[in-house]
Amino acid sequence: MAPQPGTPVDLRLYIAGESAGARRARENLSRMSKLLPETARVEIVDVLLEPERAEAAGILATPTLSNDGFDPPRRIVGDLADVDRVLHFFGIVPREPD
Amino acid sequence: MTHTEDDGLAAVLERVQTGVEAFDELVMGGLPRGRATVVGGTPGSGKTVFATQFLANGIAQFNESGVFVTFEESPKEIEANMAGFGWDIARWVREKRLAFVDASPRADDEIVIGEFDLAALLVRILHAAETVRAKRVVLDSLAQLFDHFIAEPKILRRELFRISSALKRSGLTVLMTAERNSEYGEITATGWRSSSPTMWSCCATCSSERSAGARSRF
Numbered sequence: 564m565a566p567q568p569g570t571p572v573d574l575r576l577y578i579a580g581e582s583a584g585a586r587r588a589r590e591n592l593s594r595m596s597k598l599l600p601e602t603a604r605v606e607i608v609d610v611l612l613e614p615e616r617a618e619a620a621g622i623l624a625t626p627t628l629s630n631d632g633f634d635p636p637r638r639i640v641g642d643l644a645d646v647d648r649v650l651h652f653f654g655i656v657p658r659e660p661d
Numbered sequence: 662m663t664h665t666e667d668d669g670l671a672a673v674l675e676r677v678q679t680g681v682e683a684f685d686e687l688v689m690g691g692l693p694r695g696r697a698t699v700v701g702g703t704p705g706s707g708k709t710v711f712a713t714q715f716l717a718n719g720i721a722q723f724n725e726s727g728v729f730v731t732f733e734e735s736p737k738e739i740e741a742n743m744a745g746f747g748w749d750i751a752r753w754v755r756e757k758r759l760a761f762v763d764a765s766p767r768a769d770d771e772i773v774i775g776e777f778d779l780a781a782l783l784v785r786i787l788h789a790a791e792t793v794r795a796k797r798v799v800l801d802s803l804a805q806l807f808d809h810f811i812a813e814p815k816i817l818r819r820e821l822f823r824i825s826s827a828l829k830r831s832g833l834t835v836l837m838t839a840e841r842n843s844e845y846g847e848i849t850a851t852g853w854r855s856s857s858p859t860m861w862s863c864c865a866t867c868s869s870e871r872s873a874g875a876r877s878r879f
Binding site for chain 1: 772
């Protein structure tokens with residue numbers, strides 16, 4: 564079921580160091596950031612540096628993109644290869660380019 | 662004296678007593694130290710109890726701390742279930758002799774898009790092991806982990822191999838539980854039925870032996 568548009572966008576990307584997958588996920592996220600609402604928050608968490616945050620959030624796989632604007636959070640595991648699907652899953656209506 | 666992984670000298674590996682006497686006798690004194698061993702059993706055969714015994718006896722009898730990685734029940738549930746055996750799990754957690762890695766299912770809505778690994782899980786296990794200076798690690802059960810990523814059994818096999826290698830490098834003695842659907846059949850579990858022999862041999866290699874008779878009925 565598609566989520567309600569207008570749910571807050573509070574993204575946390577969990578990665579493990581500088582692996583190829585981490586790099587691809589960061590690139591895809593940065594491509595996507597132009598399309599996010601202006602109020603969106605984006606944070607990158609390196610689990611190698613902050614393992615206790617992976618534990619607290621219950622992250623198993625990397626990369627994982629968590630939208631904590633939902634309760635419970637909505638999560639996408641993987642390198643976010645398909646930006647349209649990511650946006651759709653989070654109910655984000657892409658912003659018009661300036 | 663030196664020996665390599667594959668020279669068939671499994672008998673000289675130091676053994677880690679599980680503290681379950683009948684079992685330790687069966688497997689030459691216990692599980693091989695610094696290796697990963699898989700214990701398979703049918704549903705309800707007591708795999709989780711056996712795995713918990715391995716950790717609990719380690720703490721209570723041999724002064725070896727442990728990490729419990731749970732893919733099924735939550736730490737709270739395990740604590741409640743095990744209170745009947747007289748194990749005060751909460752106290753061990755407070756005393757930093759036992760740590761949980763809670764990988765039990767969550768309510769989160771989750772999908773997979775693209776490639777991934779289980780580095781976060783590995784990092785959590787290593788972090789927990791470091792926190793309590795663990796010697797023993799339990800992963801219970803692999804079936805639930807495979808269920809969680811049911812569409813990606815290949816990635817799971819690769820990642821599980823990576824995890825057991827990394828734990829081995831850290832000198833940890835690892836016990837993993839797996840499901841089998843009949844007492845003497847091939848080791849199987851929902852989600853990796855077709856690929857289970859590979860799984861089994863991967864983990865058997867890690868333990869240098871097949872832990873003959875290492876079923877969880879005891």
